[in-house]
Amino acid sequence: MIFRARQFEFVFPRPALVMGVLNVTPDSFSDGGKFQDVNAAVAQALELAAQGAAILDIGGESTRPGAGPVTEAEELRRVLPVIEQLADRVQVPLSIDTTKPAVARAALAAGASIINDVAAHREEGWMWEVVAEFKAGYVCMHARGTPRTMQENPVYLDVVREVGEFFQERLERLNASGVSANRIVLDIGVGFGKTAEHNLQLLANLRSFTTMARPLLIGVSRKSFIGKLLGADLNERLPASLACACLAIESGAQIIRAHDVAETVQAVRMTEAVLARNRK
Numbered sequence: 365m366i367f368r369a370r371q372f373e374f375v376f377p378r379p380a381l382v383m384g385v386l387n388v389t390p391d392s393f394s395d396g397g398k399f400q401d402v403n404a405a406v407a408q409a410l411e412l413a414a415q416g417a418a419i420l421d422i423g424g425e426s427t428r429p430g431a432g433p434v435t436e437a438e439e440l441r442r443v444l445p446v447i448e449q450l451a452d453r454v455q456v457p458l459s460i461d462t463t464k465p466a467v468a469r470a471a472l473a474a475g476a477s478i479i480n481d482v483a484a485h486r487e488e489g490w491m492w493e494v495v496a497e498f499k500a501g502y503v504c505m506h507a508r509g510t511p512r513t514m515q516e517n518p519v520y521l522d523v524v525r526e527v528g529e530f531f532q533e534r535l536e537r538l539n540a541s542g543v544s545a546n547r548i549v550l551d552i553g554v555g556f557g558k559t560a561e562h563n564l565q566l567l568a569n570l571r572s573f574t575t576m577a578r579p580l581l582i583g584v585s586r587k588s589f590i591g592k593l594l595g596a597d598l599n600e601r602l603p604a605s606l607a608c609a610c611l612a613i614e615s616g617a618q619i620i621r622a623h624d625v626a627e628t629v630q631a632v633r634m635t636e637a638v639l640a641r642n643r644k
C-alpha cells in the first residue's frame with residue numbers, strides 16, 4: 365500500500381509514522397500559546413523532527429471542542445512563516461491542519477505536502493481540487509458537526525458502521541474530484557463529535573477499517589476522553605495516549621498523531637518489534 369504526498373512516498377508495510385503536533389495558536393487544546401512566536405514554533409518543529417516525527421502537523425486554528433473560528437488572514441499569518449522557514453530545514457513532509465482551501469493552497473505553495481482536513485462535511489470540491497492540483501497527501505477525517513458544536517450530545521446508531529460508510533462515500537467523492545487513492549489517508553477523528561464511548565468503540569474496532577486498503581491515522585494524544593474515563597488532567601494523559609497508540613498499531617494503524625513524539629516513537633517501535641515475532 366502506497367501513500368504519496370507531493371515529492372514524498374511511503375510504502376507500507378513499514379514502521380509506523382509518528383505525526384508530531386505543532387499548534388501555532390493562542391488557545392490550542394494542549395499547548396496553546398507556547399509557540400506563537402515563529403522562532404519558537406520552528407525550534408519546536410525541529411525538536412519534534414529530531415525526536416523521530418516522520419510528519420510535522422502544523423495547525424493555526426484550534427479545533428478543540430468549543431473553539432471559535434479564526435479568519436483566513438489570521439490563520440495564514442500564523443502558519444505561513446513557520447511553513448516557509450521549515451520547508452527547507454526539515455526532510456520530513458509538513459502537514460497543514462486546516463479546513464480552509466485557501467489556507468491549504470497557500471501552505472502547499474509555501475512547501476507543505478499534506479492537507480490534514482478536519483472538516484468532514486465538506487460540500488464544495490475546492491479543497492479536493494487543491495489537493496489534486498498539488499498532488500498533495502490528504503487526510504480524510506471523520507467528524508460530526510463543527511468544533512464549536514460537535515460535543516453537544518453526538519448520537520450514532522452504530523458509530524463504527526457509520527464512520528465506515530463515511531469513508532466509503534468520501535473515497536468515491538475524492539476519486540470523482542481527481543484525488544488519486546494513493547494520496548488519501550483515513551482517520552476516525554477521535555474526539556470530533558464522539559462521546560468517550562464512541563471513541564472506545566472506534567478504537568476497539570479499528571481493524572474493520574483496514575479493508576479500505578488506505579493508511580489509517582489515529583489522533584488520541586492527550587484528548588479529553590482520556591480525562592473523562594480516567595480522571596486524568598491534561599498533562600497526565602501520556603500513559604493512556606501511548607496505550608491507545610500501541611493498540612492502534614496492533615489493529616493495523618500506520619500513522620499516529622502525537623504531541624509527545626519521543627515517547628510515542630519508543631512505544632510504537634517496541635510494539636512493532638513484539639508484533640514482528642507473532643507466529644500466527
Ligand code: 7PM
Binds near residue numbers: 581
Ligand atoms: C478535540 C480535542 C478535537 C483535541 C481535536 C483535538 C486530530 C487532528 C486534532 C485528529 C487529525 C488537539 C486535537 N486532532 N487531525 N487535529 N486527527 N487528522 O490535539 O485526531 O487539539 S486537534
